[in-house]
Amino acid sequence: xxxxxxxxxxxxLYLGGTFPRSESGRSYSVSGASGEFLANAALGxxxxxxxxxxxxxxxxxxxxxxxxYNRGQVLYRVAELLEGRRDQFAAEVATSEGxxxxxxxxxxxxxxxxxxxxxxxxxxxxxVHGGANPVAGxxxxxxxxxxxxxVGVVAPRESSLLGLVSVVAPAVATGNTTVxxxxxxxxxxxxxxxxxxxxxxxxxxxxxLITGRVAExxxxxxxxxxxxxxxxxxxxxxxxxxxxxxxxxxxxxVLRRPPSEPDWxxxxxxxxxxxxxxTKTVWHPIGV
Amino acid sequence: MLVFRPPxxxxxxVTAPAPFSEVTRSxxxxxxxxxxxxxxxxxxxxxxxxxxxxxxxxxxxxxxALDLAIRMVxxxxxxxxxxxxKVRALAAKARRPDPADPGCPSVAALCVYPDMVPAAxxxxxxxxxxxxxxxxxxxxxxxxTAVxxxxxxxxxxxxxxxIDMVIDRGAFLSGRYAQVHxxxxxxxxxxxxxxxxxxxxxxxxGTYDNVRRASWLAMLAGxxxxxxxxxxxxxASTLPVTLVMLEACRDFRDATxxxxxMKSAGGIRTSKDAIKYLVLVNETAGDxxxxxxxxxxxxxxxxxxxxxxxxxxxxxxxxxxxxxTLD
Numbered sequence: 325x326x327x328x329x330x331x332x333x334x335x336x337l338y339l340g341g342t343f344p345r346s347e348s349g350r351s352y353s354v355s356g357a358s359g360e361f362l363a364n365a366a367l368g369x370x371x372x373x374x375x376x377x378x379x380x381x382x383x384x385x386x387x388x389x390x391x392x393y394n395r396g397q398v399l400y401r402v403a404e405l406l407e408g409r410r411d412q413f414a415a416e417v418a419t420s421e422g423x424x425x426x427x428x429x430x431x432x433x434x435x436x437x438x439x440x441x442x443x444x445x446x447x448x449x450x451x452v453h454g455g456a457n458p459v460a461g462x463x464x465x466x467x468x469x470x471x472x473x474x475v476g477v478v479a480p481r482e483s484s485l486l487g488l489v490s491v492v493a494p495a496v497a498t499g500n501t502t503v504x505x506x507x508x509x510x511x512x513x514x515x516x517x518x519x520x521x522x523x524x525x526x527x528x529x530x531x532x533l534i535t536g537r538v539a540e541x542x543x544x545x546x547x548x549x550x551x552x553x554x555x556x557x558x559x560x561x562x563x564x565x566x567x568x569x570x571x572x573x574x575x576x577x578v579l580r581r582p583p584s585e586p587d588w589x590x591x592x593x594x595x596x597x598x599x600x601x602x603t604k605t606v607w608h609p610i611g612v
Numbered sequence: 613m614l615v616f617r618p619p620x621x622x623x624x625x626v627t628a629p630a631p632f633s634e635v636t637r638s639x640x641x642x643x644x645x646x647x648x649x650x651x652x653x654x655x656x657x658x659x660x661x662x663x664x665x666x667x668x669x670x671x672x673x674x675x676x677a678l679d680l681a682i683r684m685v686x687x688x689x690x691x692x693x694x695x696x697x698k699v700r701a702l703a704a705k706a707r708r709p710d711p712a713d714p715g716c717p718s719v720a721a722l723c724v725y726p727d728m729v730p731a732a733x734x735x736x737x738x739x740x741x742x743x744x745x746x747x748x749x750x751x752x753x754x755x756x757t758a759v760x761x762x763x764x765x766x767x768x769x770x771x772x773x774x775i776d777m778v779i780d781r782g783a784f785l786s787g788r789y790a791q792v793h794x795x796x797x798x799x800x801x802x803x804x805x806x807x808x809x810x811x812x813x814x815x816x817x818g819t820y821d822n823v824r825r826a827s828w829l830a831m832l833a834g835x836x837x838x839x840x841x842x843x844x845x846x847x848a849s850t851l852p853v854t855l856v857m858l859e860a861c862r863d864f865r866d867a868t869x870x871x872x873x874m875k876s877a878g879g880i881r882t883s884k885d886a887i888k889y890l891v892l893v894n895e896t897a898g899d900x901x902x903x904x905x906x907x908x909x910x911x912x913x914x915x916x917x918x919x920x921x922x923x924x925x926x927x928x929x930x931x932x933x934x935x936x937t938l939d
Contacts, residue, residue: 373930374930377930377932381932381933544930547928547929547930548929548930548932549929549930549931549932549934549935550930550931550932550933550934551932570929573929
């Protein structure tokens with residue numbers, strides 16, 4: 325029996341490519357599925373939300389301006405690093421969600437595959453979602469999808485990794501930048517995902533992650549005028565309506581809260597990729 | 613003998629030769645006086661500025677500070693690509709920074725290059741917003757005195773209310789204080805009724821001791837304002853530099869009875885920064901300086917952040933850059 329003291333990880337926020345503690349200095353304890361203490365996570369505040377939006381806005385120009393091919397390469401690299409931390413993610417998912425080791429590994433593998441799947445879509449979505457329009461005039465008329473901007477994501481409460489990946493990857497694949505409110509009760513895999521992002525080639529600010537009480541942070545994200553869209557997938561049922569009302573104030577795109585948490589292992593379809601796109605149509609005169 | 617209050621950060625009491633006309637009589641008396649000023653405790657200045665920066669200003673105090681900061685802004689455009697149209701657009705913003713809110717105050721002045729002064733004057737007529745013009749071969753100041761003075765007369769003739777001149781940093785750093793002094797005196801004379809702001813370009817002066825000496829030199833020569841920077845050199849305005857200059861303003865008034873204004877310019881981009889400066893002004897020079905007539909911010913992007921903070925305080929929702937103008 326060794327006397328060595330374990331070196332415990334401090335679970336922090338991920339804002340603009342750095343790992344600060346909450347501006348408020350607060351933290352809260354996170355328990356496993358069977359009620360045992362797992363760790364203290366940062367309890368994010370409204371000001372952390374504000375800082376995250378500033379970071380996401382600053383990152384938007386570079387990320388949306390990168391070529392779709394380049395974004396795909398960068399996101400594929402994230403999947404490579406996810407794979408390298410397979411065992412760590414499996415252990416965290418198992419304790420957070422109360423799964424067996426084998427089940428947790430299957431979830432992690434599905435999450436990595438989901439990430440790769442969305443990485444592949446970066447340079448294909450324009451072909452599927454855009455195209456040449458037949459018009460009655462001497463014009464070449466083309467529609468292309470463009471990212472909408474900063475997307476707020478209230479991550480699923482139950483599925484701490486596969487669900488998280490399934491909502492974040494499609495938003496960034498199309499060139500948006502995100503502010504993600506991690507699952508309140510199961511935030512640890514999200515923080516580890518942030519560590520993967522920090523060591524990948526994803527620019528700081530493209531994905532910002534805040535842990536803490538969703539009821540405290542989500543209203544500020546929903547009403548923030550510099551956020552262009554919000555995904556309410558993980559919003560508490562009693563808060564969903566109020567968040568939609570707040571989001572309507574500056575005409576955000578809203579992805580509504582589903583009645584119950586979706587089955588994340590099912591084929592996701594293209595709905596989440598196309599939810600945060602604006603269509604740009606160009607009329608170009610051609611010779612008569 | 614004229615004994616004045618020891619500057620906070622100095623290690624000894626200053627006993628200036630009286631009267632000041634004796635100080636400025638010759639190169640050697642000027643040097644004796646300026647080098648006789650107590651040295652600045654650089655660590656102390658940094659620490660005090662940092663400490664004052666931690667003051668928490670909230671709710672009604674913050675609302676008051678934001679409005680005061682807006683009234684103190686010298687809205688600035690000093691780009692090679694400036695046009696009369698851009699100056700007119702900015703003048704409209706200077707008059708009514710937030711068109712959606714009639715309660716939003718105007719800024720103090722619009723700061724432009726001399727050839728843009730007529731356009732600014734025409735666009736701001738009757739608004740009470742002053743027109744400030746940089747002059748004297750801004751920003752480097754590398755021209756003959758005759759050319760600099762012609763630059764000033766040109767701006768004044770165009771109708772500028774305030775002239776922002778740069779000192780000859782090369783001469784100052786070489787110790788030719790009388791040359792710098794005489795140039796400021798000549799510029800002051802060329803300004804006529806216009807106010808003269810003297811830009812020290814503290815980023816090029818190297819030490820806080822030099823900042824203190826240059827502040828005194830400018831005030832002895834008749835400056836109405838001392839100003840930190842052109843905004844073209846990094847570092848531009850910092851809190852400790854402003855602290856040192858504000859102390860010089862305070863000590864100069866104590867010694868002579870004449871109050872000199874202060875303008876911090878360059879690098880002040882957020883409301884939080886602006887409020888730190890206001891705290892510094894209040895705690896260093898005193899609340900006599902907490903007025904647009906005596907303290908100014910030279911800024912362009914700061915105004916948008918002040919407006920966003922103002923909107924946030926009014927609505928309770930974080931605002932964004934989509935709700936202010938692109939300048």
